[in-house]
Amino acid sequence: MTAPWVIKTIRSVSRNRLIGWSGTLALLIVFVIAYPPGTLFDHRIEDWAAILMAPAFLLFHAAYGLSEASRHYLDPSTHPLSRRIRNWGTLADVSRDIEHELRTPHCKLDGARFTTRFIIMRTWFKVDILRLEDLIWAYEYQQHDSDSSRQCVKLHWSHTSRDLIVGWGNAKAVLDHCAQQAPWAIAGFNRELATVFEQRKPEIIALVQQRKQQILADAAA
DSSP states (O other), X not given: OOOOHHHHHHHHHXXXXXXXXXXXXXXXXXXXXXXXXXXXXXXXXXXHHHHHHHHHHHHHHHHHHHHHHXXXXXXGGGSHXXXXXXXXXXXXXXXXXXXXXXXXXOEXXXXXXXXXXXXXEEOSSOEEEEEGGGOOEEEEEEEEOSSOEEEEEEEEOSSOEEEEEOOTTTHHHHHHHHHHHOTTSEESOOHHHHHHHHHSHHHHHHHHHHHHHHHHHHHHO
C-alpha cells in the first residue's frame, strides 16, 4: 500500500536533513580532532571556557539535529506537521486532498504554493502546510530597503505567521483568495489593530473562531 503524500514528503525531507546533519557532524568532529581548541591561537586562561564551549555547543546542536531528523524519518507521525494535520482529519484523507489540489491549477509565490484550501511550503530541508480556513488575519504591506520596495502579504494563524513576497499586482489576488476561503478572518491593517493583536492575541483568536462558527452555522441553516 502506498504511503500517504504527507508521510512520503516528511520522510523525504527528513532524509535530506539526515544527510545534511551527518555531514555537518562529521566535519565538526574532523575539525575538532585536527585542530583542538586553543592550538590555533594563544589565549588567556579566562578565554578557555568560551573556547571549549563553542565546539561543544556546535557538536551538541548537530547531534540533536541528527537525532530529530532520524526520529522523524523512522516515525513521521512524530513530526509537528503530522500532529497538526491529525486535527484536520486522517493523514490519508488530508494527503489525498493535498495531492488532488496540487494536480489542479494553482500559483506559487515566494516558495509557497497556494491551492484552493492550503498553503504548501517545501524546501530541501523543510516542509510545512497551513490551512487557509484557519487564517486569523491577513493584510498587505510594502517592504523597503535602500533602493527598492517589494509588495508583501502577512498571514497570521493562531500558532504561526508567514511573510510572503508576492510582487506587485499579486497581493490583491492572494488576499481575495484568503477572504474567499476564510471570510471570518480579519482583513486589512491598521496600527491600533496591530497593537491590540500583539497585546490580546488569544482574545482576537477566540473572536475570529466564534465568527467562523457563526458563519458556518448560518451557511448550514
